[in-house]
Amino acid sequence: MKSVNLDLYRTMYLIRKSEETIQKYYAEDQMKTPMHMSMGEEAIVSGVVGALNLDDQVLGTYRSHALYLAKTGETDLFFAEMYGKVTGMAQGKSGSMHLSAPEKGLLCCSAIVASSIPIAMGAAYANKYQKNGKRVAVFFGDGATDEGVFWETVNFSCLKKLPILFVCEDNGFAVHTPREHRHGFSSLHKVVSSFDCNVFEEKSTDPEVIYRTTQKALSTMEQNDKPCFLRLHYYRYLEHVGINEDFDAGYRPKGDYLDWLKLDPIRLQREKLGTIGFSEQQILELEQSVDEQIARSTEFAAESAFADACELHTGVFI
Amino acid sequence: MRMITYCDALNEAMIQEMERDSNVFVYGIGVPDHKKIFGSTADLLEKFGAERCFDTPIAEDSMTGLGLGAAINGLRPIHIHIRVDFLLLAMNQLANLVSSYCYGIGGKVGVPLVIRAIVGRGWGQGYQHSKSMHATFAHIPGLKVICPTTPEDAKGMMISAIRDNNPVLIFEHRWLYWQTGAVAEESFEIPLGKGKIVKKGKDITIVATSWMNVEALQAAEILARNGIDAEIIDPRTIAPLDEDIIVESVSRTGHCIVADNDWVYCGFSAEVAAMVSDRCFGKLKSPVKRIGFAHTPCPTARHLENQFYPNAETIVRQVENTLGIDKIDLSNELFYSHENRFKGPF
Numbered sequence: 162m163k164s165v166n167l168d169l170y171r172t173m174y175l176i177r178k179s180e181e182t183i184q185k186y187y188a189e190d191q192m193k194t195p196m197h198m199s200m201g202e203e204a205i206v207s208g209v210v211g212a213l214n215l216d217d218q219v220l221g222t223y224r225s226h227a228l229y230l231a232k233t234g235e236t237d238l239f240f241a242e243m244y245g246k247v248t249g250m251a252q253g254k255s256g257s258m259h260l261s262a263p264e265k266g267l268l269c270c271s272a273i274v275a276s277s278i279p280i281a282m283g284a285a286y287a288n289k290y291q292k293n294g295k296r297v298a299v300f301f302g303d304g305a306t307d308e309g310v311f312w313e314t315v316n317f318s319c320l321k322k323l324p325i326l327f328v329c330e331d332n333g334f335a336v337h338t339p340r341e342h343r344h345g346f347s348s349l350h351k352v353v354s355s356f357d358c359n360v361f362e363e364k365s366t367d368p369e370v371i372y373r374t375t376q377k378a379l380s381t382m383e384q385n386d387k388p389c390f391l392r393l394h395y396y397r398y399l400e401h402v403g404i405n406e407d408f409d410a411g412y413r414p415k416g417d418y419l420d421w422l423k424l425d426p427i428r429l430q431r432e433k434l435g436t437i438g439f440s441e442q443q444i445l446e447l448e449q450s451v452d453e454q455i456a457r458s459t460e461f462a463a464e465s466a467f468a469d470a471c472e473l474h475t476g477v478f479i
Numbered sequence: 480m481r482m483i484t485y486c487d488a489l490n491e492a493m494i495q496e497m498e499r500d501s502n503v504f505v506y507g508i509g510v511p512d513h514k515k516i517f518g519s520t521a522d523l524l525e526k527f528g529a530e531r532c533f534d535t536p537i538a539e540d541s542m543t544g545l546g547l548g549a550a551i552n553g554l555r556p557i558h559i560h561i562r563v564d565f566l567l568l569a570m571n572q573l574a575n576l577v578s579s580y581c582y583g584i585g586g587k588v589g590v591p592l593v594i595r596a597i598v599g600r601g602w603g604q605g606y607q608h609s610k611s612m613h614a615t616f617a618h619i620p621g622l623k624v625i626c627p628t629t630p631e632d633a634k635g636m637m638i639s640a641i642r643d644n645n646p647v648l649i650f651e652h653r654w655l656y657w658q659t660g661a662v663a664e665e666s667f668e669i670p671l672g673k674g675k676i677v678k679k680g681k682d683i684t685i686v687a688t689s690w691m692n693v694e695a696l697q698a699a700e701i702l703a704r705n706g707i708d709a710e711i712i713d714p715r716t717i718a719p720l721d722e723d724i725i726v727e728s729v730s731r732t733g734h735c736i737v738a739d740n741d742w743v744y745c746g747f748s749a750e751v752a753a754m755v756s757d758r759c760f761g762k763l764k765s766p767v768k769r770i771g772f773a774h775t776p777c778p779t780a781r782h783l784e785n786q787f788y789p790n791a792e793t794i795v796r797q798v799e800n801t802l803g804i805d806k807i808d809l810s811n812e813l814f815y816s817h818e819n820r821f822k823g824p825f
């Protein structure tokens with residue numbers, strides 16, 4: 162578990178630092194793409210992705226900086242895409258909201274709420290059909306469970322016993338609308354429990370806890386052939402879209418944030434590394450290598466060219 | 480007359496109609512939150528309470544059914560989508576139910592449902608936050624589709640839409656929200672299905688929709704400096720279309736360009752071109768030309784986005800081609816962009 166904890170920290174540190182870098186440079190107006198920041202959810206994504214095999218597949222939403230970075234570990238294509246450069250993961254055509262890396266198992270991210278959930282089901286269907294042993298994890302917010310397509314997908318996935326993990330990253334809000342204003346039921350995972358699937362819930366910012374829960378989910382799925390639903394709570398640190406805080410807007414009290422901040426996943430995990438035997442020097446070296454990676458990537462992005470105008474028309478079909 | 484923004488005009492129309500008729504209510508994702516749909520739903524919750532102004536779960540299809548059900552039982556719902564792209568999730572209700580309800584019961588009961596949807600653009604909105612697609616909805620019999628361009632049209636047509644006993648979809652371009660224009664304080668209607676001559680001219684007719692009217696006006700100014708007098712027609716309503724205003728203009732000028740704020744292929748511009756070739760056949764001096772989005776999903780990066788969207792320059796170049804005149808030097812023109820916003824008035 163020691164090396165797993167180090168890996169989890171590296172992933173979370175990479176995500177946090179990448180987003181802090183976005184915050185630092187966003188005001189320069191060179192990243193002309195709306196930013197739905199992952200800050201606060203790092204433990205969930207790192208834990209779940211860490212427990213998956215490298216060739217397992219994931220799908221996400223517009224809030225998927227964390228998912229992209231956790232699944233790929235790379236930042237060159239990532240930052241170049243934020244800057245709209247030809248060296249980006251989609252030559253600047255996708256921006257922050259539609260990240261993907263199919264060759265590394267990130268099939269797609271969609272900015273239409275809940276719309277990648279059924280695609281994950283199709284991917285899982287294909288994996289089962291091909292008996293290739295791959296699992297699919299689809300990440301979505303609590304708001305996505307408002308949509309009928311979520312329930313339709315859970316139903317069919319359970320019916321067909323598909324190897325799929327539904328990962329609900331529950332921050333209690335859909336934009337500014339709290340759960341209580343959207344749901345005519347009190348416990349999401351209890352409702353999902355009445356489907357033929359395995360249900361888990363965590364309210365931890367410890368990536369190791371998420372990692373273990375995911376491992377348990379995967380092994381249960383292996384044993385009983387049923388999809389898994391993971392409801393994982395977190396607090397969104399920043400505004401729905403954008404790089405700033407929004408506590409003055411009045412729809413959520415800053416006190417909640419401060420409570421969660423005491424359990425900030427990156428800080429806690431760093432402290433944990435100390436207690437399980439890593440020296441400060443080792444941690445600093447890890448951090449430094451990530452810092453350098455990000456610095457190289459932002460430089461690469463800044464120096465890269467924009468795509469030729471004719472690129473607009475390429476890639477519509479293959 | 481008093482000057483207000485397009486956004487405030489929409490807001491005022493809803494407030495005045497809600498004061499006049501207690502059956503009107505407004506709902507949709509984020510409608511009462513502090514951002515108030517870019518400000519267009521400001522004060523509704525405070526003035527009319529939570530029964531007449533409410534938030535919804537993210538459930539566009541079912542919430543459209545709610546609108547239909549409430550409308551046939553005597554209420555007048557206004558359902559708001561912050562992007563047209565999200566309205567697409569309601570396509571079943573719209574194309575299979577809302578549009579045909581009246582017809583299917585022998586024309587006995589109308590569906591006084593208003594749907595507002597905002598057309599996004601710029602700052603990397605990309606292919607899932609920038610659709611217009613008014614023609615797709617106009618394709619469906621039983622739906623009225625409008626694209627108001629000015630603050631005055633926004634208010635008057637919104638009021639007409641609310642009073643109409645049939646489903647009306649309003650497509651509001653986000654870049655029009657900031658502009659100001661003269662708008663009467665009292666309530667007034669601008670009839671649906673009536674176009675408007677935005678600028679009189681004698682040399683060529685430009686039929687423009689929504690934001691493309693802004694581009695057409697800039698193009699017309701540039702052309703005027705170069706001796707070309709373009710006429711701009713804003714149909715305002717996509718369905719049912721005011722054919723006569725277009726036919727009358729093209730009959731005079733003999734030339735027609737359609738600048739639509741949407742994709743070209745199978746789009747509204749094709750409808751206008753077909754109608755003009757039918758009704759102005761002997762009077763056309765050149766083929767009808769069409770301008771619209773590139774036939775690709777909308778890219779995120781700014782320089783590609785600029786290639787994707789037509790602008791005043793695209794229109795000027797087309798006019799030069801159609802009229803066979805020399806290329807105008809545009810190197811000193813400042814075109815509209817996310818940073819260089821159009822503030823009105825027309």
Ligand SMILES: Cc1ncc(C[n+]2csc(CCOP(=O)(O)OP(=O)(O)O)c2C)c(N)n1
Binds near residue numbers: 304306334336
């Ligand atoms: C179908 C659809 N409807 C509405 C929207 C506008 N919208 C974007 S994000 C969002 C809230 C989603 O909340 P949640 O799923 O909890 O994700 P979070 O942003 O909290 O991560 C809404 C309503 C959308 N993108 N797609």
Ligand SMILES: [Mg+2]
Binds near residue numbers: 303334335336
């Ligand atoms: Mg949420």
